Amino acid sequence: MKKLQGIYNQVLKRDSNEPEFLQAVKVIFESLEPVAEKYPEFLEDGIFSRIVEPERTIMFRVPWVNDKNEVVVNRGYRVQFNSAIGPYKGGLRFHPSVNLGIIKFLGFEQTFKNSLTGLPMGGGKGGSDFDPKGKSDREVMRFCQSFMFELSKHIGENTDVPAGDIGVGGREIGYLFGMYKKMNNNFTGVLTGKGLPFGGSLARTEATGYGLCYFVEEALKDMAGKSFQGSTVVVSGAGNVAIYATEKAQQLGAKVVAMSDSSGYIYDKNGIDLAAVKKIKEEEHKRIKEYVKDHPDAVYTPGCSGIWSIPCDIALPCATQNELDENAAKTLVKNGCFAVGEGANMPSTPEAIDTFLKNHIIFTPAKASNAGGVAVSGLEMAQNSMRLSWSFEEVDKKLHDIMINIYKNASTTAKEFGYENNLVIGANIAGFMKVARAMKAQGITY
Numbered sequence: 001m002k003k004l005q006g007i008y009n010q011v012l013k014r015d016s017n018e019p020e021f022l023q024a025v026k027v028i029f030e031s032l033e034p035v036a037e038k039y040p041e042f043l044e045d046g047i048f049s050r051i052v053e054p055e056r057t058i059m060f061r062v063p064w065v066n067d068k069n070e071v072v073v074n075r076g077y078r079v080q081f082n083s084a085i086g087p088y089k090g091g092l093r094f095h096p097s098v099n100l101g102i103i104k105f106l107g108f109e110q111t112f113k114n115s116l117t118g119l120p121m122g123g124g125k126g127g128s129d130f131d132p133k134g135k136s137d138r139e140v141m142r143f144c145q146s147f148m149f150e151l152s153k154h155i156g157e158n159t160d161v162p163a164g165d166i167g168v169g170g171r172e173i174g175y176l177f178g179m180y181k182k183m184n185n186n187f188t189g190v191l192t193g194k195g196l197p198f199g200g201s202l203a204r205t206e207a208t209g210y211g212l213c214y215f216v217e218e219a220l221k222d223m224a225g226k227s228f229q230g231s232t233v234v235v236s237g238a239g240n241v242a243i244y245a246t247e248k249a250q251q252l253g254a255k256v257v258a259m260s261d262s263s264g265y266i267y268d269k270n271g272i273d274l275a276a277v278k279k280i281k282e283e284e285h286k287r288i289k290e291y292v293k294d295h296p297d298a299v300y301t302p303g304c305s306g307i308w309s310i311p312c313d314i315a316l317p318c319a320t321q322n323e324l325d326e327n328a329a330k331t332l333v334k335n336g337c338f339a340v341g342e343g344a345n346m347p348s349t350p351e352a353i354d355t356f357l358k359n360h361i362i363f364t365p366a367k368a369s370n371a372g373g374v375a376v377s378g379l380e381m382a383q384n385s386m387r388l389s390w391s392f393e394e395v396d397k398k399l400h401d402i403m404i405n406i407y408k409n410a411s412t413t414a415k416e417f418g419y420e421n422n423l424v425i426g427a428n429i430a431g432f433m434k435v436a437r438a439m440k441a442q443g444i445t446y
């Protein structure tokens with residue numbers, strides 16, 4: 001880093017206790033050096049120093065009463081990062097690891113991802129350190145109601161439209177939406193990922209995983225003349241993104257041989273029986289190790305990182321941030337893996353990304369390849385505004401087109417700046433340019 005080092009140093013000083021946020025800023029700034037060279041007006045207008053500072057950060061107390069009649073206090077967050085190109089948009093994460101730095105890194109990344117979709121959405125993210133695991137439905141409901149009681153003051157269909165993320169699925173969105181509607185006496189598309197009977201979009205559940213595969217398929221075809229057909233795939237995670245990435249990879253002719261949860265991973269040489277995984281994770285909310293009970297050829301191994309030692313052609317990390325480190329990356333390369341598609345947000349460490357790029361692995365960065373979820377959220381907002389609902393095929397077709405466009409945009413931009421086939425740089429620059437131009441056009445707002 002040269003031109004942007006001073007601004008990065010300031011972020012380093014101000015946010016030294018937010019390692020994930022610093023990591024995200026560093027990766028973006030490294031990609032944006034050529035932009036800072038080519039467009040000095042962005043530096044003059046303070047675009048880079050403004051873009052790393054959220055427009056607004058809201059932190060709040062979330063008190064609720066558990067089934068034992070005890071008062072529990074969690075912490076809630078909403079970081080409204082950037083509204084240059086549209087209302088803030090981004091998910092809510094409920095997980096004990098949630099803190100301000102994690103929400104900021106996610107909101108920062110979201111700004112560029114949303115820009116890449118081509119839809120008018122700014123960037124935001126929120127959540128809480130609440131852990132839905134092991135809680136009764138009523139506990140989750142009371143927590144969601146208390147969380148929304150405060151959040152509702154800060155969101156709106158034209159202001160900020162949250163969605164789900166880790167720990168926030170259809171059940172939580174339903175409770176959050178019910179509370180918002182009750183408080184505001186207003187049936188409006190203030191959240192996405194809603195249930196189908198109350199304004200949800202068909203294909204939203206599948207969108208991130210399907211979109212990931214559409215993106216990777218295009219990258220494989222364009223960069224190497226390859227495809228999912230006949231390939232062996234490893235997918236980490238067994239949540240929303242992982243399940244629908246597995247489904248689409250299988251539909252495209254791949255054999256997915258492994259999946260995981262936060263306790264361990266399963267390897268099934270016959271190919272994962274996805275119906276069984278869906279039953280365990282979506283219906284029964286149990287651990288993935290249950291899979292081996294009915295699949296005698298499958299093996300369960302405790303611990304998560306070992307999943308990357310399974311030989312595969314394509315790896316799809318779909319669990320969480322920094323789940324794939326340098327050692328794992330080297331193992332994948334050694335085993336002949338030729339493509340890595342990020343489904344989770346920032347699942348690869350910077351060292352792992354370097355390893356992939358140095359070894360000419362096709363590497364698709366999260367903000368481009370997992371943008372399908374937020375893209376269909378944008379389509380849900382459009383349907384809500386028009387009081388219409390499109391068919392599954394219609395939404396899926398639009399999702400497919402959006403993912404291909406994102407690929408083309410990232411790929412062309414990389415080439416234009418002299419980094420052919422480097423989709424990290426291509427996606428970062430393409431996502432940045434639209435936001436930066438909008439910020440510049442709108443002036444230095446006070």
Ligand code: NDP
Binds near residue numbers: 239346
């Ligand atoms: P879910 O909560 O549905 O699933 C997360 C899955 O990952 C769970 O199976 C969880 O296991 C597992 N997991 C968590 N930590 C690890 C780990 N260290 N190793 C292996 N598995 C682990 O979340 P989503 O599928 O929605 O989100 C996954 C990722 O995708 C996140 O990074 C999220 O930000 C990102 N994302 C999600 C989008 C969406 O539309 N849902 C959109 C764009 C990005 P367990 O069951 O044990 O908890």
